[in-house]
Structures are given as C-alpha cells and as structure tokens.
Amino acid sequence: MPELPEVETTRRGIAPHCEGKAVARLTIRDSRLRWPVPDDLPELLAGQTLRQADRRAKYLLLRFDHGTVLVHLGMSGSLRVITDGSSPLKHDHIELLFNDGTLLRFNDPRRFGCWLWSTEPDRHILLANLGPEPLSGEFSGAYLHRKAQGRKTPVKSFLMDNRIVVGVGNIYANEALFKTGIHPNRAAGRVSAGRYHQLCEAVKETLSGAILMGGTTLRDFVNSDGKPGYFAQSLQAYGRGGLPCFNCQRPLKEIRMNQRTTVYCSHCQR
C-alpha cells in the first residue's frame, strides 16, 4: 500500500491526534521487523512528548524531545489511530499509547517496515544519501536532465533510484512514463531536457493528485477501513497489461524490469 501519497496521508492522519502529547507507554509485540526494533525503545520514549510528525521520502519522522523515531511502512505496513478500543490482532506489532489515551497501532504482515531511534535523523544512514523530495522545487526537469547525463540505465530504474529522487515507487514510475510518452527502457542519458521537464511535471501531478484523493481515506482514518479508493480508477498503465491503451487502443505491454512489473504502450511510448 504505501507509496509516498499513502505515507503522507498517514502522516496527516496521525499528526493532529498525537502532536504535543506525552508517551505513556510503547508496547512491542514483535520486534522482528526489517531491522530489530531496539529493545530499549520503550524506556527511551517514556514520558517524552511527540513534538512533530514529519515525513522524509517514505519515512515518517516522529520527533520527540530527545530524538526521533524513524518509521517505515515497508510494503504492507499501516499506522492507525485506534479509537474503538479494539484489541490488537495478528501482525499488530507495535502500539504507542499517549497519556490522554490516544493509541497508535502499527500493523505490518510482511514485516518489511521498521521502527528505529536516532538522535540525529538527518545524518542517519537511511536518510543521509536520499535525493530531493519530488514535490519540492529542487526536483525539476533540469535537475533530472543534469543527473541523467551519460547514464545508460533505463529511465524507469533511474526514476525509481532514491539517490535521484525519493518517493517514486513502481506504480507512479509506470504512470508518469506513460503520461509523458517515454519508453521505460530508454537509456536515462538519452532523454531530452524537454521530455524530462514533462516527466517531472507528470511525477508531481500524479503524486499530489493521489495525496489529494488520499484525503478521502484520511476522513475515515480513525475508522477501521483505510483502503485507498483512488487506485483502480485513476491508473492508466499500472495493472492494465494486455488491456487497450487509452490513447491508441493497442494492447499495453507488460514486462519485468529489475524484478518489477512494468507496463507501457510500445506505440505511444518511445
């Protein structure tokens, strides 16, 4: 579930419930995530106030008085505000209880997510080498074009490289390339400045549009549902292999590139 819009939606969902509140208790039911959850995290957090819930790439940064918890949702994680007093279920690995009774619950079936502690998150190895945020001014067509000089790697792999730009996952890479008419296998260094400008705009549009639609999810965030409704409707390429291209009606190709499903139109994308 978590592409960047989902993570941002999660951040916006939890922030108003948690910011400014002190931790009553952190409960770790299963510490076996992508990396082990630090054993001393409950002691580290006890009594500390959550000052701000931020996001960098697909990481949530829970900034407390004396340090920051880096939360990643992996491929199957979710973080919910629990208001119905329900009991934890299978894969509910971590609970963060605030002293006013607000409860954050982390669920992650595949355990690809993480909860890590850092006193200097900006210098943390997981964050230090990340490229710019896709919705920032720093991310532009000129930037992409400059970074791509001499690169033979397929433009899709290039776009999904976190050192180039963060937060463009498989779905949005497929969508942005389709919208721009760029073949995913084209060498990154052989895409013109003009087309990188279009690609950059397509990435921004797709991501911010999905965040806006995530707002629908946001409203019932405290309820149990949480499934994003925007997926099936707005996707033009991803998940449509073999189906007619919305531009030319020819069937879309589906291949694997770097072990990721890649969908494109061999007529419209060059």
Next chain:
DNA sequence: CTACGAACCTGCCTGC
C-alpha cells in the same frame, strides 16, 4: 561509480 540479483517476510491468487 554503476548495475544487477538476492534477500528480508506473509498473504493471496492461479493452476494442477
């Protein structure tokens, strides 16, 4: 530096 494959996990769907 770049590029590629393997690895970390569970759940779900397909086909025999």
Next chain:
DNA sequence: TGCAGGCAGGTTCGTA
C-alpha cells in the same frame, strides 16, 4: 480441497 508456485505497492546489501 490441497498444495506448489508465482507474485505483491519497498529498500538494502553483496558482488561484479
């Protein structure tokens, strides 16, 4: 029904 196999929205790590 059961079971093997493949696949999944992410990211790091090791090796060439």
